[in-house]
Amino acid sequence: VEVQAKDLERIRELGRGAYGVVEEMRHLLTGVIFAVKRIHSSVNDESRKRTFVELDACIKSKCCPQMVRFYGAMYREGDVWICMEVMDTSLDKFYRMCVDSHSIVPEPFIAKVALCVAQGLNFMKEELNLIHRDVKPSNILLNRQGFVKICDFGISGHLTNSVAKTMNAGCKPYMPPERIDGDTKDAYGVQADVWSLGITLVEIAAGAHPYGKWKTPFEQLKQVVQEPPPSVDKNLGYSDEFHDFVKQCLIKDCKQRPKYEQILKHPFIINAQNEHEFDLGGFVSTILDASNVERDRVLKGISIENDA
Ligand code: ADP
Ligand code: MG
Numbered sequence: 001v002e003v004q005a006k007d008l009e010r011i012r013e014l015g016r017g018a019y020g021v022v023e024e025m026r027h028l029l030t031g032v033i034f035a036v037k038r039i040h041s042s043v044n045d046e047s048r049k050r051t052f053v054e055l056d057a058c059i060k061s062k063c064c065p066q067m068v069r070f071y072g073a074m075y076r077e078g079d080v081w082i083c084m085e086v087m088d089t090s091l092d093k094f095y096r097m098c099v100d101s102h103s104i105v106p107e108p109f110i111a112k113v114a115l116c117v118a119q120g121l122n123f124m125k126e127e128l129n130l131i132h133r134d135v136k137p138s139n140i141l142l143n144r145q146g147f148v149k150i151c152d153f154g155i156s157g158h159l160t161n162s163v164a165k166t167m168n169a170g171c172k173p174y175m176p177p178e179r180i181d182g183d184t185k186d187a188y189g190v191q192a193d194v195w196s197l198g199i200t201l202v203e204i205a206a207g208a209h210p211y212g213k214w215k216t217p218f219e220q221l222k223q224v225v226q227e228p229p230p231s232v233d234k235n236l237g238y239s240d241e242f243h244d245f246v247k248q249c250l251i252k253d254c255k256q257r258p259k260y261e262q263i264l265k266h267p268f269i270i271n272a273q274n275e276h277e278f279d280l281g282g283f284v285s286t287i288l289d290a291s292n293v294e295r296d297r298v299l300k301g302i303s304i305e306n307d308a
Contacts, residue, residue: 003027003034003071003072003074003083004074005074005076005081006076007027007028007029008025008026008027008028008034008036008081009025009026009028010023010024010025011023011024011025011026011033012024014035014086015090015093015138017138019039019040020037020038020039020040020079021037021038022035022036022037022038023035023036023038024036024086033086034071034083034084034085034086035083035084035085035086035087036081036082036083036084037081037082037084037152038079038080038081038082039079039080039082040078040079056072056073059128059130059153060072061128062127062128064119064120064123064127065147065149066116066117066119066120066123066147066148066149066150067120067123067124067149067150067151067153068084068085068087068141068149068150068151069084069085070082070083070084070085071083071084071085084151085149087141087142087143087147087149087151088141088142088143088144088284088288089141089142089143089284089288090137090138090139090140090141090142091113091137091138091140091141091142091200091204092136092137092138093138094142094284094287094288095137095203095204095207097287097288097295098207098287098295098299099207099208100295101295101296101299102296103296103299103300104205104207104236104237104299105204105205105207106278106283106299107238107239107242108272108275108277108278108280109278109280109283110201110204110205110238110242111242111268111269111271111272111275112148112272112275112278112280113140113148113201113204114197114201114245114268114269114272115269115272115273116147116148116149116150117135117140117148117150117197117200118197118260118263118264118269119264120149120150121135121150121190121193121197121260122260122263122264124150124153125190125260130153131188131189131190131192131193132150132152132153132193132196133188133192133193134152134174134196135150135174135193135196135197135200136174136196136199136200137200137203137204139151139152140200142280142284143281143284144281144284144285144288145281146279146280146281146282146284147281148280173199173209173211173214173220174195174196174199174200175192175195175196175220175224176191176192176195176196176224176254177195177224177225177252177254178191178192178254179192180217180220180221180224180225181221181225182254186254186255189254190259190260191254191255191257191258191259192254194249194257194258194259194260194263195249195250195254195257197249198229198246198248198249198250199230199250201232201242201245201246201249202230202231202232202246202250205232205236205238205242205246206232206233206236210230211223211224211230225252229247229250229251229252230250231243231246231247231250232246239268241266241267241268241271242268244266244267244268245266245267245268245269248262248263248266249263286298287299
């Protein structure tokens with residue numbers, strides 16, 4: 001069945017971003033529930049529309065368990081509606097729930113997230129020839145079944161109008177050094193996404209984004225390009241493998257930074273692949289359902305188990 005905007009009924013809001021809103025909607029003809037992202041788009045130019053249609057077909061054609069299922073995009077009243085699978089939460093909201101309980105996010109969780117994101121990005125590159133360009137906690141979604149999936153691949157960048165783009169060009173806290181100051185040909189390699197993954201992992205492990213708020217692009221340039229890369233505090237109790245994984249992802253010189261082939265062979269990732277004890281779906285459900293007090297106890301329990 002071809003989904004049309006007129007057949008969709010709004011259920012509730014799932015979240016809001018810089019460019020629009022994401023809502024849960026029911027397809028009236030089939031009863032299927034979608035997450036619909038509505039972006040105000042001033043894209044009228046034919047060639048950009050064509051690129052978009054091609055991209056749409058490309059992403060619809062292939063998917064993997066680490067990518068949020070994409071059902072297609074449509075135009076309505078000058079907006080673009082992007083239809084995708086509904087997930088239970090996003091990593092930004094989820095890690096903040098842990099921080100609010102004064103607990104660190106357990107390492108087996110972080111390891112599984114790193115594994116899935118690396119697998120998803122690798123699949124995108126190998127099978128769809130796509131580079132994500134916007135890897136960050138809010139674009140990593142989780143569900144109670146234990147799936148970790150990336151979303152917002154490629155599409156948004158093609159749609160948002162150029163004014164919005166230039167306004168937001170700098171000051172993106174997940175941008176690698178080569179995109180802030182470097183050769184344009186390096187700026188969009190696969191390694192850019194590897195850097196953003198590294199920043200994402202530091203953020204969820206440390207409980208806060210490693211860089212402060214920049215007031216000007218110059219401050220960003222100074223910090224990201226000139227200072228040593230961020231790392232996770234050794235006192236938080238994470239493994240040496242994790243610290244090394246982050247260090248590899250955050251190699252400032254993009255030519256030295258590993259690509260997915262190497263990333264997927266790192267001991268931190270291999271261990272995550274061999275770890276079958278940790279029940280990520282159960283953990284996500286428990287945290288989402290728990291009251292604040294209960295959540296405290298669950299998280300403390302997990303970190304004690306890890307120490308044992
Ligand atoms: P951003 O990613 O910049 O925060 P978005 O507009 O892409 O902005 O998404 C806004 C929020 O909507 C996200 O932070 C996430 O929590 C939620 N969201 C996005 N897509 C989905 C989805 N498929 N299922 C459930 N929640 C989603
Ligand atoms: Mg997003």
